[in-house]
Amino acid sequence: MVDKVLEKNVKQPAARPRKRKVRLEWLGVVPFLTFALLFLILPSFNLLIGSFQDETGNFTLANIGNLFQPFILNSYWLSIQVSAVTALGGVIFGFGLAYASIRGGLPSWVRGALMTFSGVASNFAGIPLAFAFIATLGRTGFITVLLKNMLGVNLYDTGFSLYTFWGLSLTYMYFQFPLMVLIIAPAIDGLKSQWREAAENLGATSFQYWRYVALPILGPALLGAGVLLFGNAFGAYATAFALTGGTLNLVPIQIGAQIRGDVLHNPNLGYALAMGMVVIMAVSIGISMLLQRRTARWIQ
Amino acid sequence: MSFLELINIRKSFGATAAVEHFNLQAEKGEFISFLGSSGCGKTTTLRMIAGFEQPTEGEIRVGGVNITNQPPNRRQIGMVFQSYALFPNMTVADNIGFGLRVVGKPATKIRSRVEEMLHLVDLPALGRRYPHQLSGGQQQRVALARALAIEPRLLLLDEPLSALDAKIRISLRNELRAIQQRLGITTIYVTHDQEEALSLSDRIVVMSKGRIEQIGTPFEIYNYPSTSFVASFVGTLNILSAKVINADKGELEIAGHHVYTAEPLNHHSGVDISVAVRPENLEIGSNLVESHNTIPVSINQVSFLGAVVRVRLQLADKTLEMDIFNSRHLKLPEVGTEIQVSFPKEACLVLKGS
Amino acid sequence: MKKQRFWPIMMILLGAIYFLLPLFATFEFSLRERRGEYSFDSYNYVLSDPQFRDSFVYSVALALATIVVSLILIVPTAFWVHLKLPQLRPVIEFITLLPFVIPPIVLVFGLIRIYSRPPIVLVSTPALLVAGYVVLSFPYMYRAVDTGLRAIDVRSLTEAAQSLGASWLTILFRVIFPNLRVSLLNGAFLTFAIVLGEFTMATMLNWPTFGPYLALIGQNRAYEPAALAIISFGLTWICIGLIQLLSRGSQEQGQLAGTR
Numbered sequence: 001m002v003d004k005v006l007e008k009n010v011k012q013p014a015a016r017p018r019k020r021k022v023r024l025e026w027l028g029v030v031p032f033l034t035f036a037l038l039f040l041i042l043p044s045f046n047l048l049i050g051s052f053q054d055e056t057g058n059f060t061l062a063n064i065g066n067l068f069q070p071f072i073l074n075s076y077w078l079s080i081q082v083s084a085v086t087a088l089g090g091v092i093f094g095f096g097l098a099y100a101s102i103r104g105g106l107p108s109w110v111r112g113a114l115m116t117f118s119g120v121a122s123n124f125a126g127i128p129l130a131f132a133f134i135a136t137l138g139r140t141g142f143i144t145v146l147l148k149n150m151l152g153v154n155l156y157d158t159g160f161s162l163y164t165f166w167g168l169s170l171t172y173m174y175f176q177f178p179l180m181v182l183i184i185a186p187a188i189d190g191l192k193s194q195w196r197e198a199a200e201n202l203g204a205t206s207f208q209y210w211r212y213v214a215l216p217i218l219g220p221a222l223l224g225a226g227v228l229l230f231g232n233a234f235g236a237y238a239t240a241f242a243l244t245g246g247t248l249n250l251v252p253i254q255i256g257a258q259i260r261g262d263v264l265h266n267p268n269l270g271y272a273l274a275m276g277m278v279v280i281m282a283v284s285i286g287i288s289m290l291l292q293r294r295t296a297r298w299i300q
Numbered sequence: 301m302s303f304l305e306l307i308n309i310r311k312s313f314g315a316t317a318a319v320e321h322f323n324l325q326a327e328k329g330e331f332i333s334f335l336g337s338s339g340c341g342k343t344t345t346l347r348m349i350a351g352f353e354q355p356t357e358g359e360i361r362v363g364g365v366n367i368t369n370q371p372p373n374r375r376q377i378g379m380v381f382q383s384y385a386l387f388p389n390m391t392v393a394d395n396i397g398f399g400l401r402v403v404g405k406p407a408t409k410i411r412s413r414v415e416e417m418l419h420l421v422d423l424p425a426l427g428r429r430y431p432h433q434l435s436g437g438q439q440q441r442v443a444l445a446r447a448l449a450i451e452p453r454l455l456l457l458d459e460p461l462s463a464l465d466a467k468i469r470i471s472l473r474n475e476l477r478a479i480q481q482r483l484g485i486t487t488i489y490v491t492h493d494q495e496e497a498l499s500l501s502d503r504i505v506v507m508s509k510g511r512i513e514q515i516g517t518p519f520e521i522y523n524y525p526s527t528s529f530v531a532s533f534v535g536t537l538n539i540l541s542a543k544v545i546n547a548d549k550g551e552l553e554i555a556g557h558h559v560y561t562a563e564p565l566n567h568h569s570g571v572d573i574s575v576a577v578r579p580e581n582l583e584i585g586s587n588l589v590e591s592h593n594t595i596p597v598s599i600n601q602v603s604f605l606g607a608v609v610r611v612r613l614q615l616a617d618k619t620l621e622m623d624i625f626n627s628r629h630l631k632l633p634e635v636g637t638e639i640q641v642s643f644p645k646e647a648c649l650v651l652k653g654s
Numbered sequence: 655m656k657k658q659r660f661w662p663i664m665m666i667l668l669g670a671i672y673f674l675l676p677l678f679a680t681f682e683f684s685l686r687e688r689r690g691e692y693s694f695d696s697y698n699y700v701l702s703d704p705q706f707r708d709s710f711v712y713s714v715a716l717a718l719a720t721i722v723v724s725l726i727l728i729v730p731t732a733f734w735v736h737l738k739l740p741q742l743r744p745v746i747e748f749i750t751l752l753p754f755v756i757p758p759i760v761l762v763f764g765l766i767r768i769y770s771r772p773p774i775v776l777v778s779t780p781a782l783l784v785a786g787y788v789v790l791s792f793p794y795m796y797r798a799v800d801t802g803l804r805a806i807d808v809r810s811l812t813e814a815a816q817s818l819g820a821s822w823l824t825i826l827f828r829v830i831f832p833n834l835r836v837s838l839l840n841g842a843f844l845t846f847a848i849v850l851g852e853f854t855m856a857t858m859l860n861w862p863t864f865g866p867y868l869a870l871i872g873q874n875r876a877y878e879p880a881a882l883a884i885i886s887f888g889l890t891w892i893c894i895g896l897i898q899l900l901s902r903g904s905q906e907q908g909q910l911a912g913t914r
Contacts, residue, residue, distance in 0.1 A: 043764025104662025142679030202399030235757030
């Protein structure tokens with residue numbers, strides 16, 4: 001996806017004199033467009049309409065207004081916090097890893113191994129990931145038991161719990177940082193070693209190189225990746241559900257509960273809740289695309 | 301004591317030596333080219349001067365001071381890279397001023413120096429552009445201005461023109477030389493292009509397989525190549541095998557014909573050696589000047605190249621090339637005919653190591 | 655210029671620990687079924703559980719159906735857009751990226767709302783789930799095919815085939831498909847990995863696939879979830895490994911994301 005975002009849309013000029021033929025050619029994309037309309041666009045549009053209707057089908061803005069009740073605001077706020085924390089952690093840790101493997105002077109198999117691991121780990125999410133962390137950091141998990149037996153420390157007495165904010169964030173990190181590694185590797189490759197040499201040659205220290213050259217060049221890519229990671233965590237349902245069983249008040253969990261039964265006592269408020277999520281996702285993905293495009297101009 | 305001294309430099313990567321026995325003394329203001337094919341060690345040597353590589357052995361001195369162990373950011377040596385290496389996130393002006401900014405020069409000083417540099421490279425109006433908005437030639441000018449802005453003690457250029465179009469390459473080349481002479485800055489220029497090296501340099505260092513083959517002025521390198529590598533690398537050459545008949549008289553036998561060199565030979569009679577003749581030294585006709593060598597050949601092919609006509613000649617089992625200048629009155633030789641060609645004794649180069 | 659390798663090595667070590675420790679812990683945990691000794695009892699339990707086999711087979715069938723439908727929709731469309739309608743490319747690209755903006759939990763919400771009442775009722779057939787999965791596969795499948803098409807000169811190949819008298823079907827099946835083999839397999843394996851572990855849509859539409867089975871075991875058993883996590887991890891590894899094996903040599907990193 002990132003490559004797609006990076007590349008410019010090369011619009012080839014349409015052939016003008018063949019107007020009549022163009023109509024027939026459009027038939028070739030009808031199956032795809034029909035499918036997308038039926039199973040992607042209409043369902044989303046339907047929710048959008050629903051979020052502006054009351055239960056009798058009349059237009060209203062009340063649902064949007066009702067989003068601002070504390071319970072729903074809290075779920076958005078918690079989702080935003082989890083997404084922001086894991087995106088930030090993922091960006092820092094993932095960038096460090098990718099940079100170390102590409103520019104750290106390590107043998108090249110390190111990079112190959114990291115890329116493969118990242119490909120697997122960024123796809124290893126959902127229920128099995130929750131299981132893995134329960135087996136690691138749950139009440140009888142490997143590390144919890146190890147700490148208790150070796151050091152006499154009971155992790156759960158210190159206030160830590162896998163089933164709370166920080167536990168969930170730690171679990172999300174498992175797919176966040178590998179995703180970062182995959183996204184940012186091309187940008188690090190694009191960071192020419194001559195830029196560093198040119199900077200040194202002109203008298204810059206290592207710090208000045210990072211401050212004035214490397215970070216500004218990578219800045220949009222880092223920010224774009226961060227926003228993408230944010231959206232990635234924001235839409236996650238399965239991991240959170242399997243880990244906390246719905247006790248954490250996250251937006252996807254609330255939408256899930258709404259689908260299973262009318263917990264908000266107003267289905268249209270549920271649609272508005274889902275639309276609010278789409279808006280946040282759309283804004284984050286949009287920002288990410290813009291930023292990636294800007295980097296693409298610098299790093300060919 | 302010379303301004304730049306490279307003393308017995310050796311650089312090895314693992315077991316292989318990239319550069320060996322490299323000795324060079326450059327005077328202040330000199331323009332020196334390192335010429336050789338890729339992998340000959342010329343760029344490695346340049347990078348050692350810049351400080352990006354550490355010599356395994358030997359010493360680098362600038363102005364009598366040993367800089368071998370100085371980090372690159374303390375050397376005050378400007379470098380221009382093949383791929384320009386402009387910082388894409390900065391404007392042209394910010395690029396040029398970068399070296400002054402990192403050492404904390406005041407902003408007004410930086411601005412006036414940038415302005416001066418932009419005029420020097422003839423891009424006065426482009427200070428606010430970004431590198432990706434410039435052509436390759438303009439980018440390389442900016443790179444040059446950036447390297448010169450810090451008033452470097454030495455200017456290093458690593459194949460700066462090789463990424464550019466032929467036309468821009470030549471005009472920028474002339475401009476580069478003019479700027480270098482105006483500033484009087486000692487310059488090392490790495491290239492694989494013999495024409496560039498010949499036209500730009502005060503002296504050329506021809507390198508092969510990590511060693512210096514010959515150091516000399518363009519004139520010396522072209523006319524008096526000291527090794528067969530130099531002779532064949534610089535310019536086109538017809539290389540012929542010959543047998544020494546009479547060393548004192550400089551008499552040789554080539555494909556059954558007797559040929560004389562200008563100087564006596566250091567070889568024993570009967571020894572097989574290689575001699576070389578440049579295409580432009582061959583002329584149609586016999587005994588044009590009495591002392592010239594003359595050999596009979598047949599004409600294989602005539603290619604009209606514009607200013608020059610290149611003729612392929614057959615001498616026994618060897619193919620020779622001859623260049624003759626075009627003129628309106630030139631009668632092109634016909635393919636298949638037998639003719640005599642001659643060349644001066646001095647043009648008959650005996651190659652070392654043959 | 656000797657680089658300091660201390661920090662890079664520390665960084666990689668830290669990453670390796672973060673990556674491997676949970677796996678090791680999960681494996682160790684999965685062996686704890688018997689008191690006081692390690693055993694593979696939990697694996698035995700899972701593998702001999704008929705529900706495991708049924709749900710797994712069901713998910714595999716859904717995955718295959720998804721791949722077939724997705725290929726049939728995406729390949730001719732991408733090919734046609736490349737060849738005849740380049741001006742439509744941004745639109746198609748935008749649509750295939752929409753599933754990143756509309757998370758599965760929202761999409762399934764919309765699907766249920768539309769297709770649970772007339773005129774079209776689809777919630778009672780697994781076709782709706784497959785349709786949802788096809789939508790999820792759009793970004794990956796389109797990207798894989800698009801990259802593949804870009805690597806070959808579609809226009810010249812098509813025109814060459816046409817000039818030799820080939821029909822459109824012949825061109826697609828004899829010329830384009832063979833040249834896209836690696837890309838198509840890439841997209842297919844990634845789709846397979848995604849569908850196999852998908853939970854959100856399956857549980858909301860109430861189909862007994864592998865994902866909901868995992869959740870069920872997670873609620874009822876202690877050590878078996880760990881065994882299942884290891885099995886899932888192995889399956890993901892196989893899919894991604896096959897993709898990497900296929901695209902060895904080419905630079906692309908095709909596998910971003912899955913179902914969270």
